[in-house]
Amino acid sequence: MSTTAPARPDGAVGLRACASACGVDGLGARIAAAVARLLDEPPFLVASGGCAATLASHLRGETHHVLLGRPLPYALGLALAKPGRAVLVFLGDGEAAGPGLGHLLHASRRGDPVRALVVNNEVLGVAGGFPSAATPRGRRTEATPQGSSTHGVDLARLATEAGAAWVGRETVTAGASLDRLVTEFLSAPAFALLELRAPCYPAVGRWNGHESPEAMHEALERRAIRDGDASSRRDDDRFPVGRLWPPPAAPEAAPEAAPAAAKTAPPPNRGKR
Amino acid sequence: MRLLLGNEALAFGALDGGARFYAGHPLQASAEIDRTLYRSIPERGGTAVLVEDEAAALAATLGAGAGGLLGVTATNAAGLAMAGPLLAHAAARGIPALLAVVGSQGDPPEAFGRGERPGPVETASQREIGPLRWCAGGGTSLPVFAPASPAECYALARAAAREAVARRGPIVLYVDHVIGHLREPVDDAPAGEEPLEDAESYRVRDAQVLVVAVGIVARAARSAVRIARERGVRAGLFRPVRLWPFPDALLREAASGVERLIVAELSEGLLVETVATAVAGPAGIGPRPETRSLTGAGMLVPGRIADAIEEAA
Numbered sequence: 183m184s185t186t187a188p189a190r191p192d193g194a195v196g197l198r199a200c201a202s203a204c205g206v207d208g209l210g211a212r213i214a215a216a217v218a219r220l221l222d223e224p225p226f227l228v229a230s231g232g233c234a235a236t237l238a239s240h241l242r243g244e245t246h247h248v249l250l251g252r253p254l255p256y257a258l259g260l261a262l263a264k265p266g267r268a269v270l271v272f273l274g275d276g277e278a279a280g281p282g283l284g285h286l287l288h289a290s291r292r293g294d295p296v297r298a299l300v301v302n303n304e305v306l307g308v309a310g311g312f313p314s315a316a317t318p319r320g321r322r323t324e325a326t327p328q329g330s331s332t333h334g335v336d337l338a339r340l341a342t343e344a345g346a347a348w349v350g351r352e353t354v355t356a357g358a359s360l361d362r363l364v365t366e367f368l369s370a371p372a373f374a375l376l377e378l379r380a381p382c383y384p385a386v387g388r389w390n391g392h393e394s395p396e397a398m399h400e401a402l403e404r405r406a407i408r409d410g411d412a413s414s415r416r417d418d419d420r421f422p423v424g425r426l427w428p429p430p431a432a433p434e435a436a437p438e439a440a441p442a443a444a445k446t447a448p449p450p451n452r453g454k455r
Numbered sequence: 456m457r458l459l460l461g462n463e464a465l466a467f468g469a470l471d472g473g474a475r476f477y478a479g480h481p482l483q484a485s486a487e488i489d490r491t492l493y494r495s496i497p498e499r500g501g502t503a504v505l506v507e508d509e510a511a512a513l514a515a516t517l518g519a520g521a522g523g524l525l526g527v528t529a530t531n532a533a534g535l536a537m538a539g540p541l542l543a544h545a546a547a548r549g550i551p552a553l554l555a556v557v558g559s560q561g562d563p564p565e566a567f568g569r570g571e572r573p574g575p576v577e578t579a580s581q582r583e584i585g586p587l588r589w590c591a592g593g594g595t596s597l598p599v600f601a602p603a604s605p606a607e608c609y610a611l612a613r614a615a616a617r618e619a620v621a622r623r624g625p626i627v628l629y630v631d632h633v634i635g636h637l638r639e640p641v642d643d644a645p646a647g648e649e650p651l652e653d654a655e656s657y658r659v660r661d662a663q664v665l666v667v668a669v670g671i672v673a674r675a676a677r678s679a680v681r682i683a684r685e686r687g688v689r690a691g692l693f694r695p696v697r698l699w700p701f702p703d704a705l706l707r708e709a710a711s712g713v714e715r716l717i718v719a720e721l722s723e724g725l726l727v728e729t730v731a732t733a734v735a736g737p738a739g740i741g742p743r744p745e746t747r748s749l750t751g752a753g754m755l756v757p758g759r760i761a762d763a764i765e766e767a768a
Contacts, residue, residue, distance in 0.1 A: 228518075246521060248514065249540050255511035259478060259518025259526060262502045288507040
C-alpha cells in the first residue's frame with residue numbers, strides 16, 4: 183500500500199514515466215522528507231487518479247485510493263474516525279476544480295481536519311489533454327489547439343474566500359521556499375490547502391511554443407509573483423506565490439516543531455469519548 | 456417499548472448495532488433518520504457531521520468505515536442515483552457501511568380529485584425497488600433489506616450494522632415512504648439478538664394463490680390473505696425481507712404447491728420478472744405457476760388485493 187520516497191538529496195526535478203519532467207517526482211521526495219521530519223506517525227494519504235495521485239506513492243503512509251472527486255469527503259470521514267492522525271489529500275486541478283470543487287469549498291468552510299495538496303498543471307493530463315476548470319482562457323492544450331474558450335478558476339483564492347484556515351501556493355521548482363512552505367503547510371491549522379504549480383509539457387507546453395520541459399519550468403517561474411499583492415484577482419496569467427492566507431503580515435501560523443495532528447480543528451458535533 | 460417512526464426506529468437500530476459515525480445531507484424523506492443520528496451519535500461517543508451533498512455523505516461514511524468507525528447515512532431515490540460508484544468501491548475494498556434509502560413519494564393516481572392535496576396513502580410508491588437491485592452499478596449485487604414495520608426497521612438496522620462489520624461490506628436498508636413515516640410501538644431493548652431473516656411466509660402451506668409483496672404492501676397483502684380465506688380462497692403471502700439478491704430458493708419452496716402468483720407492488724412492475732424467473736427454478740423449466748402483476752398508483756389497499764386474489768383463483 184505504501185512506498186518509500188526515492189532518495190533525492192539534490193532535490194532535482196526527476197523524470198516520471200510519461201517523461202514530461204513536470205517535477206512531481208522531485209516534489210514527492212521533498213514532501214516525503216518534510217513528512218518524515220514533522221509527523222510522529224505515518225499519515226493517511228488519500229487520492230483518486232490522475233498525475234497528482236502518483237504523489238501518494240512517494241510517501242510512507244496508509245494510502246487510500248478512492249473515486250474521482252471524492253477524496254476530500256472520504257478523508258473527512260477517515261480523519262474523524264482516526265483523530266490524532268494526519269490526513270493528507272492529493273488532488274489535481276482537474277479534480278479539485280471539477281467534480282471536487284464543491285467538496286473543496288465545503289472542506290474550507292467547515293474546517294475539515296485534513297490537508298489538501300493540489301498539483302495544478304492547468305490541464306487534464308491523463309484524460310487526453312483537455313482543458314480543466316483551472317485552465318486559463320486562451321491557453322492551447324493538446325485537445326484544444328485553438329485555445330481554451332472558458333475562464334479558469336483560482337483554486338487558492340476560492341479556498342481562501344470559503345474560509346480555509348491556511349492557503350499557500352508555490353511552483354514545483356521553487357527549491358528552498360517550497361520546502362519552507364511545505365513545512366508550514368504540514369504544521370498549519372486545518373483546513374489547509376497547498377496549491378503547487380507544475381508544467382505539463384506534453385499536454386500544454388509544446389502546444390504553446392515552449393521548446394522543452396525546462397523552458398516551460400522557466401516560463402512558469404516567470405509567471406510567479408513573489409512578495410506581491412496576493413489579494414486581488416489577476417487576469418494577466420501571473421499568480422502570487424507563498425503563504426496566501428493568513429496574510430503575510432499576520433504572525434506565523436504555527437511553530438515548525440509542533441506535530442501536525444495536534445493542530446487540527448475540533449471536528450464538528452463530536453461527543454465525549 | 457417506545458412509539459417510534461420507522462425512520463427513527465431505523466436510526467436507533469443502527470446505533471444499537473454499533474454505528475458510531477454519521478455523515479449526512481438531510482433530505483425530506485429521510486429527515487427523521489438524519490435528525491435522530493445527528494443528535495444521538497455524539498451522545499454515544501461517536502461523531503456526526505453534516506456535509507454538502509449525498510455523495511459527500513457516503514464518501515465520508517466510507518472514510519470512517521475504513522478508519523474503523525462504522526458509519527451510517529441516509530438518502531432518497533435521487534441520492535441513491537449518486538451512490539452507485541461509492542457503493543461499488545465499498546464492496547470492492549471491503550469497507551463496512553450502512554446506507555438507508557427512504558422511498559420518495561410517488562405521483563397520485565390520475566383519478567385523484569382536483570384541488571385535493573394527496574396524502575401519503577395516495578402517493579405511496581416503491582419505485583426504488585428496481586434501481587436498488589443494481590445500486591452498486593451492476594458489478595456486484597449488494598444485500599438490500601426491506602422492513603415492513605418500525606419494529607422491523609429497528610431490528611434489521613441493528614442486525615445489519617453488525618453484519619456490515621462482520622462481512623466487511625456495505626448493506627442497504629430500503630424503507631418505503633409509508634413505512635418510514637409510520638409510527639408504531641418498537642421494542643428498542645430486545646433481550647436477544649435476532650439474525651437477519653431473508654423472507655417471511657404467511658399461510659403458504661395449503662395456498663393455491665400466493666401474493667408476493669414488500670414493505671407496506673406486504674402488510675395490506677396480509678390482510679388481503681385473511682379476507683380471501685374468508686371468501687373461500689386458499690391464499691398465502693411471501694414477503695422477501697432481503698429484497699436483493701432476491702431469495703429465489705425460499706420463494707420456490709413457498710410456491711411449491713401454488714397455482715397462481717400475484718406480485719403486488721407500488722410501481723410499474725419492477726419485481727414481477729424476478730418472481731417469475733425465481734419460481735421457474737434455476738433451469739427455467741418445469742411446471743411454472745402463472746405469475747400476474749398487480750401494480751398501482753396510490754396504495755394497494757387490502758380489498759383491492761383480495762379482489763385480485765379471488766379473480767386469480
